[in-house]
Amino acid sequence: MHDHPSVELLWHGGSRASWPVRFIYVVSFVLIDFAALLYQDHREKDETQKEDVFRSLCIACVCLAAALIAGRVIYKAYAAYCGHSSYATLGDGFLCLVIEAVFAGLYLFILKSHKRKTAVLVLMCAQLVATSVICFATNKENATVFSSEYLEAANNAGKSVTTDIKDFERIKNTDYKIDHIDYALVMGQEAISNYWHVINPDLQPNFAALGYSINWTQLLDAGGTIFSDTLLHIQYDLSYRNLPESMYSLCENVEGYNGDQIGLYKNNLELPFAIGTDTYELSAGSDLFSTQNSLFSAITGSNETLIRDVTGELDTTDLIYETNVTGGRKVLYFYGTNNTDLQETITVNGQEVYIPNSDSSENTSYPVDFGNGLICLGSFENESVSVEFNGEADLSQLHIGWLDYDLLTGAVKEIQDQNPKITTLKQKNSGVKLKLDNVTKSNVFLPISYDKGWSCKVNGKKVEIGSIDGMLSIPVEQGSDNIVLKYHPSGRTLGLIISLITLLICVAGRYLFKKGIVKQDQKTEGVLGSIAYDIYGVVYALFIALLFIVPILCYLRQILVLIQS
Numbered sequence: 001m002h003d004h005p006s007v008e009l010l011w012h013g014g015s016r017a018s019w020p021v022r023f024i025y026v027v028s029f030v031l032i033d034f035a036a037l038l039y040q041d042h043r044e045k046d047e048t049q050k051e052d053v054f055r056s057l058c059i060a061c062v063c064l065a066a067a068l069i070a071g072r073v074i075y076k077a078y079a080a081y082c083g084h085s086s087y088a089t090l091g092d093g094f095l096c097l098v099i100e101a102v103f104a105g106l107y108l109f110i111l112k113s114h115k116r117k118t119a120v121l122v123l124m125c126a127q128l129v130a131t132s133v134i135c136f137a138t139n140k141e142n143a144t145v146f147s148s149e150y151l152e153a154a155n156n157a158g159k160s161v162t163t164d165i166k167d168f169e170r171i172k173n174t175d176y177k178i179d180h181i182d183y184a185l186v187m188g189q190e191a192i193s194n195y196w197h198v199i200n201p202d203l204q205p206n207f208a209a210l211g212y213s214i215n216w217t218q219l220l221d222a223g224g225t226i227f228s229d230t231l232l233h234i235q236y237d238l239s240y241r242n243l244p245e246s247m248y249s250l251c252e253n254v255e256g257y258n259g260d261q262i263g264l265y266k267n268n269l270e271l272p273f274a275i276g277t278d279t280y281e282l283s284a285g286s287d288l289f290s291t292q293n294s295l296f297s298a299i300t301g302s303n304e305t306l307i308r309d310v311t312g313e314l315d316t317t318d319l320i321y322e323t324n325v326t327g328g329r330k331v332l333y334f335y336g337t338n339n340t341d342l343q344e345t346i347t348v349n350g351q352e353v354y355i356p357n358s359d360s361s362e363n364t365s366y367p368v369d370f371g372n373g374l375i376c377l378g379s380f381e382n383e384s385v386s387v388e389f390n391g392e393a394d395l396s397q398l399h400i401g402w403l404d405y406d407l408l409t410g411a412v413k414e415i416q417d418q419n420p421k422i423t424t425l426k427q428k429n430s431g432v433k434l435k436l437d438n439v440t441k442s443n444v445f446l447p448i449s450y451d452k453g454w455s456c457k458v459n460g461k462k463v464e465i466g467s468i469d470g471m472l473s474i475p476v477e478q479g480s481d482n483i484v485l486k487y488h489p490s491g492r493t494l495g496l497i498i499s500l501i502t503l504l505i506c507v508a509g510r511y512l513f514k515k516g517i518v519k520q521d522q523k524t525e526g527v528l529g530s531i532a533y534d535i536y537g538v539v540y541a542l543f544i545a546l547l548f549i550v551p552i553l554c555y556l557r558q559i560l561v562l563i564q565s
Contacts, residue, residue: 059118063125070126074099074133089562092134093555099134103127151186153178153257157238158187160255163264165189167427168273169235172221176358176370177240177262192232192449193221200451206470209284209291211335211374213356222356223373225292225333227306227408230269231299232447232471237265240361241354244379246329247405269412272419274434274483275299276441280466280473288335288374289401295469299445300411307333307401314398319389321400325380328406332377332385336366337397343367344391344398348377349384365391379405420444420481431486439481446472448485457484 081087081095103123110119157178165171171189184191192207195218204214212223221234226247229237236251237243240262243250248265256262279298284291289307296306314321336344343365346353356371357363366375377387377400389398424435431454436444443466448454450467456474457463459482466473474483 059121063122066122066126067129071129071133074130078134090559094559096131096134097552097555099127099130103130149257150176150178150183153260153262154183154186156255156257157183157262158189161187161252161264163236163251163266165236168233168425170221170233171236171238172229172234174222174237174239174243175241175354175356175361176222177260177361178238178256189236191221192219192234194219200449202470203449203451206284206450208373209286209288210295210469211288211292211333213371213373215369215372220370220373222371223375225307225374225376225403226267226269226331226405227292227296227403230267230271230408230412231275231295233271233273235267235270237267239263239265246379246381247331269409271412271415272422273425273447274420274422274436275415275445276418276420276439277301277443277445277468277473278441279445279468280443280475282468282473284469287399289333289399291469292403296408296411298468300415302411304407305404306407307403309399309401311395311399311401314389314395314400316395319395319398321387322385324384325382325402328404329379329381331379331403331405332387332400333403334366334375334377334387334398334400335373336393336399338367338391338393340367340369342392342397344389344393346375346377347388347390349386353377430488431484433485434483436476436481436483437479439476439478442475444474444476444481444483446474446485448472451487453488453490455486455488458482 078095086094103126106123107120110116110123167190169190171184171187171191173183173191173193182193182195184193192212194203199217199219204217204219207219208214210224210228212228213220224232224234237248238254240256240260242263243265247268249268251264251266253261254264277299278301282294282298285294289309292307293305297303310321310323313323332348334346338344345364346366352364353375354361355363355366355368355375357365357368358370359368363371366372378385387400418440420436420439422434423437424433426433432446432448445468448471450465450470450472454465454472455462456465458474458476463475466475472485474485476483
């Protein structure tokens with residue numbers, strides 16, 4: 001579905017802004033189901049019987065009245081609820097649960113005592129309007145994480161950009177001045193950020209270990225270092241503020257929201273997409289600087305330290321770090337293990353440091369939901385630097401380190417000179433095909449997220465794929481290598497098998513009934529129908545439990561903890 005933008009937009013109600021709109025299909029599907037049910041009832045009627053137009057009009061009027069009344073009542077109740085002090089703790093979820101519980105009780109009462117479809121239809125109209133009032137409430141737009149302004153900014157940026165961004169080159173949203181809800185998808189570009197909420201569970205911790213921000217089941221591209229960006233082929237950065245000229249070149253200014261001009265910068269460093277390495281497996285650690293250093297060593301083969309941790313040089317009383325930068329260009333990075341209850345603000349040479357956040361581009365507090373990874377504090381050469389921390393965190397939760405930019409620049413040039421030559425690099429719907437010449441090392445690193453669904457053949461032979469900090473490592477042969485990568489989503493084979501078995505059962509049943517081998521009598525139909533109904537009931541109950549009941553119980557448990565605290 002996501003491969004077809006028009007279908008994906010239809011699924012989201014024509015817009016990716018405001019998260020409740022993504023469930024617009026629920027309304028459509030309910031109406032389609034009822035239309036099918038009404039059509040079936042109509043077919044079962046005597047064709048000579050005329051439709052009672054007056055009765056239908058009465059039912060339509062009652063449904064409309066019920067919808068208007070329910071909408072007005074819930075609108076008033078919701079407005080009062082949002083103004084109550086408990087709203088900050090309970091949120092929209094509590095009111096949704098109350099509404100759904102009330103309507104569930106009404107459905108059970110009607111189905112058990114009256115069993116009238118007309119009453120169910122009226123109640124359904126009232127429920128759709130009641131839940132829609134909450135889902136499409138105007139205050140959702142006040143939460144900028146769902147603001148349609150982001151969508152407009154991303155659309156404008158995508159339309160106004162003229163720079164030729166090639167395949168396999170990724171883009172990065174550094175300060176959330178444009179839509180961070182699938183901004184790359186809206187712009188038609190590639191990025192490491194992912195908001196589908198269905199990513200591999202190993203993907204988040206792997207990127208978080210490299211210093212990229214994560215939130216819930218979302219992966220963001222804010223954070224990281226200039227080294228990890230270069231390695232992951234992040235060649236372009238979108239930034240509302242100026243980026244250091246020593247590290248980036250301004251390509252152009254693209255249009256954002258309401259006339260905002262957002263800079264599109266190009267990374268001055270570029271590594272090949274496929275890099276020869278003698279490392280097959282490497283796991284990320286808990287210390288972000290050590291993880292970056294280990295990755296640098298695995299990729300370059302160098303024993304030199306890329307990032308020097310200077311946390312121990314912080315003044316333990318005032319949490320101030322002062323130094324004179326010598327010996328070439330250095331880039332200062334910071335990260336904290338403190339939570340949002342112990343936020344910090346940072347000043348560098350008297351200037352406040354802005355932390356990426358969806359709520360405000362002027363945010364200076366660390367951490368926040370969308371800015372909790374590595375933070376670049378600036379690029380310096382032959383100058384004095386003073387860093388001051390102000391907040392509630394203690395020294396053990398603060399970490400600062402210097403990245404040696406000159407060392408990184410030299411390593412990039414050495415890789416470019418000694419790396420295998422990439423003669424073919426093609427992206428397909430289900431994988432990648434590449435050809436390498438002059439291969440001298442035992443493995444090739446690819447900036448593609450590791451997943452068990454990947455399979456690989458090198459010169460026609462299947463090989464086992466390794467993982468370097470969550471990226472692919474391919475065992476290769478010296479000389480020339482033809483590498484073919486294919487991706488098979490988990491569950492696809494099982495899904496195909498189940499679908500084929502179901503189809504065969506339907507075809508076989510149809511054939512047996514048609515040939516008279518199995519008589520189509522009420523008893524047989526009753527037994528088969530009962531079995532199918534029981535199986536469906538069990539599967540449906542499990543589905544409801546996993547998808548709704550378990551999250552509801554977890555939500556209520558969280559609310560109880562908040563109330564008790």
